[in-house]
Amino acid sequence: MNFINxxxxxxxxxxxxxxxxxxxxxxxxxxxxxxxxxxxIGQGSKESIRQNISQMGTNIIMIRPGADMRGGVRQDxxxxxxxxxxxxEKILSDKTYITYVSPEVTSSGQAIxxxxxxxxSLYGEAPEYLDIKQWTIQDGTSFTEEDVxxxxxxxxxxxxxxxxxxxxxxxxxxxxxxxxxxxxxIVGVLKSKGYNSFxxxxxxxxxxxxxxxxxxxxxxxxxxxxxxxxxxxxxxxQAIEELTSIxxxxxxxxxxxxxxxxxxxxxxxxxxMSSTMDTVTIxxxxxxxxxxxxxxxxxxxxxxxSVTERTREIGLRMSVGATGMDISNQFLIESIMISITGGVxxxxxxxxxxxxxxxxxxxxxxxxxxxLISFAVCTIIGVGFGYFPAQKAAxxxxxxxxxxx
Numbered sequence: 001m002n003f004i005n006x007x008x009x010x011x012x013x014x015x016x017x018x019x020x021x022x023x024x025x026x027x028x029x030x031x032x033x034x035x036x037x038x039x040x041i042g043q044g045s046k047e048s049i050r051q052n053i054s055q056m057g058t059n060i061i062m063i064r065p066g067a068d069m070r071g072g073v074r075q076d077x078x079x080x081x082x083x084x085x086x087x088x089e090k091i092l093s094d095k096t097y098i099t100y101v102s103p104e105v106t107s108s109g110q111a112i113x114x115x116x117x118x119x120x121s122l123y124g125e126a127p128e129y130l131d132i133k134q135w136t137i138q139d140g141t142s143f144t145e146e147d148v149x150x151x152x153x154x155x156x157x158x159x160x161x162x163x164x165x166x167x168x169x170x171x172x173x174x175x176x177x178x179x180x181x182x183x184x185x186i187v188g189v190l191k192s193k194g195y196n197s198f199x200x201x202x203x204x205x206x207x208x209x210x211x212x213x214x215x216x217x218x219x220x221x222x223x224x225x226x227x228x229x230x231x232x233x234x235x236x237x238q239a240i241e242e243l244t245s246i247x248x249x250x251x252x253x254x255x256x257x258x259x260x261x262x263x264x265x266x267x268x269x270x271x272x273m274s275s276t277m278d279t280v281t282i283x284x285x286x287x288x289x290x291x292x293x294x295x296x297x298x299x300x301x302x303x304x305x306s307v308t309e310r311t312r313e314i315g316l317r318m319s320v321g322a323t324g325m326d327i328s329n330q331f332l333i334e335s336i337m338i339s340i341t342g343g344v345x346x347x348x349x350x351x352x353x354x355x356x357x358x359x360x361x362x363x364x365x366x367x368x369x370x371x372l373i374s375f376a377v378c379t380i381i382g383v384g385f386g387y388f389p390a391q392k393a394a395x396x397x398x399x400x401x402x403x404x405x
Contacts, residue, residue, distance in 0.1 A: 010334040013306070024302045025342030027295025028381070032346025032374045033353055035285055035292070039370040040354040042281025044363035059233045060132060060266040061098075061240060063226040063247070066259055081222040082251065082260045088226060090250045097239035099231050100128035103223040105213050111161060111206060112178045118164035122155075122179050122206045124213025125227075130156075132229045135207075140173035140188030143209055151211040155184040158203035159192040182216050184208060236265050292377060295342070296385040303335050303389035314396050328394035335386025336379060343378030347371055 014021045065082045088103045095101065105124040110117050127142055143154045157172065166172050172186050193202040214220055230239035240263050247261055314327055354364045
């Protein structure tokens with residue numbers, strides 16, 4: 001019996017038991033749809049995180065004080081005072097793989113304008129901070145190096161701060177607000193960035209010259225961190241090595257001494273988050289794939305029932321010249337067709353489910369390889385779970401099969 005005739009026979013067998021065939025496909029449909037939706041959500045979440053991190057700059061390098069041991073007790077890194085103005089100046093003079101550098105000091109508190117107030121964070125930065133973090137000025141201008149030298153009481157504000165302190169509208173540029181009783185004149189408003197992947201409002205901030213915050217607000221002489229940007233993302237590793245060398249030399253650390261600072265990059269954070277999302281996606285996909293295993297068992301069960309019901313038919317086919325291979329191929333093709341048809345319908349359902357998830361605000365992205373894998377899995381299920389019933393049919397004794405009632 002040729003291949004075309006085997007397909008025709010398989011199609012007639014499926015068509016004669018439409019409802020039973022559909023129930024066999026249903027497990028495949030649900031399993032494939034679940035796998036595709038889980039992959040789409042996992043991939044979409046991963047891309048969303050990468051996009052949010054990219055908005056902050058993928059070539060950002062952050063230098064923070066390192067923990068230290070004093071009297072056998074490990075100190076809190078935030079309490080360390082290892083980053084000084086001399087470090088900032090040394091980086092500026094010796095850098096080759098770095099484009100922008102901005103020291104950073106931070107403080108949290110109430111920003112006040114008349115009867116309006118809001119809880120926010122004040123960042124003391126250099127003008128280059130806007131280039132490092134990819135901030136854009138929507139209204140007004142940025143503060144300058146001259147403002148830094150004079151410790152001028154000027155600032156940039158985010159949209160959330162503007163909305164809270166100026167609820168009646170109006171241009172906030174040129175107006176004066178207070179932070180911890182210190183007056184700051186607004187020279188610019190930052191373009192909104194919205195919330196990041198971690199649910200943090202990126203627009204609830206005030207940026208002022210770092211010298212102003214250090215002298216007038218915090219009364220300290222050290223930085224909480226130093227932000228840098230590498231020339232390109234590919235040069236991040238060279239930039240980290242360069243910064244490490246500069247700081248160790250400036251801090252006069254011996255070769256055996258540990259760093260009294262830590263250096264992290266956005267690229268490192270991106271890799272960590274991507275790895276985490278990959279792990280979560282794999283767990284979700286494996287959980288969804290168990291339904292495919294159940295569906296395969298269902299197909300095997302239905303095919304075994306079909307072999308039993310069609311025992312006389314098998315005997316008649318063998319008596320007129322059909323070989324065991326022909327009978328085996330007939331049931332194997334039938335199993336594969338049920339599996340692949342269910343897979344195609346599952347892909348369609350998975351696509352519709354992904355669109356539905358998108359309408360609820362979930363980030364989704366269907367990778368092409370997930371569809372290819374679905375086809376491959378469906379074929380494997382059709383062959384794997386259809387093989388035993390096909391072999392059982394092929395091994396029937398023709399005479400006993402014809403006599404079967």
